[in-house]
Amino acid sequence: MPDATAPEVMRASGLRVTESRAAVYAALRTRPHASADDIHTAVVAELPQASRQSVYNALNDFADAGIARRIEPAGRSMLFELRVGDNHHHLVCTGCGRVEDVDCALGHAPCLHPSDDHGFQVAAAEVTYWGRCATCAATAA
Structure with a gap:
């Protein structure tokens, strides 16, 4: 909605x-x-x-x-955040803390398939990518 x-x-x-x-x-x-x-x-x-x-x-x-x-x-x-239900992921800057949305990495939800699901029925996966945003990377250089 x-x-x-x-x-x-x-x-x-x-x-x-x-x-x-x-x-x-x-x-x-x-x-x-x-x-x-x-x-x-x-x-x-x-x-x-x-x-x-x-x-x-x-x-x-x-x-x-x-x-x-x-x-x-x-x-x-x-x-x-209000963005729900689409199994997106996040980028987090280790310098300034900025957070950005990233659409699902591969294929259909849940995006990632574990090598061993241990009998779980996987419904979603959360991925957080950590690094420096362009501004922080430029400042560090």
């Missing part, structure tokens, strides 16, 4: 529409790969009474409902 409104998305996922959740959704639309703290800062600018806990609750509710995706790069804060 890329063009759906926040209330439509929440209702379709069985979530109650609240002012705080709508503000969190709006912040996520313009801030892919944002941390909870980044989202809180954006929400408070629009909704000063929003608590940090209400933002965290909304993000977790969205992730649990499949509206948002949690990204957990090793050694970094958890990030959130």
